[in-house]
Amino acid sequence: GKLKADPISDPVFKSLxxxxxxxxxxxxxxxWEYCSKITICEADEGKDEDELGDSAQQKIGHGGCGRFQPAIRKEALKLFSVWKQSKDEDEDSGGMAQSEKRPLPASEVHTILKKITPEDVVTLGLSEDFAQPDWMVLxxxxxxPPQVR
Structure with a gap:
């Protein structure tokens, strides 16, 4: 669970x-508005080393995976993840661009929300003490008891 935007490397997000x-x-x-437009989890560049073997000083990166992220869609009471094919995959399939639609069960959503770090909870504008994202899934x-029903 990482945010798609990084306040360290993205000055627009930092000012927001x-x-x-x-x-x-x-x-x-x-x-939410800013991150919903980002479709790729930004990966860090590899570290360059100078001729003495010391690694050059790098800026702290996002730590992302570099993969495309799905769009989450809600139909009635169910959630679906819609994976759009990348341009590389389009060339392999002969130019036929189709998106894969996969159901997203509540257990998987809960697992994803549990992985959100406390720093990202504060960045989102939620309270660490009173509004953890994983608490929002029952x-x-x-x-x-039957007497009350």
Missing amino acids: LQSTRANRKRRFQRV TVLPVP
């Missing part, structure tokens, strides 16, 4: 975070 520091609701909205459904 600084301008919405006081209002969590507006920050959550702006971060894992236990309380049922009242």
Whole structure:
């Protein structure tokens, strides 16, 4: 669970975070709007070494995987991940661009939300103490006793 944008390497995202520091609701909205347009998890470049074998000083990267990210769509009460083919895959399939639509069960969503770090929770505009993202998926459904029903 990483955000698609990085405040260290992306100056636009950093200014967005600084301008919405006081209002969590507006920050959550702006971060979602900004990150929803990003379709690729940015990977770090390989480290270059000089002739003495010392690694050159690099800026801290995002730590991403470099893969395409799916679009999440909601149909009725179900979630689906829609994977669009990359340009490389389009050439392999003979130019036929089709997207793969896969159901996204609640257990998988809960696992993804559990992986969000506390730093990213604050960046999103949520409270670490009162609004963890994985708490927003019901894992236990309380049922009242028969006398109350």
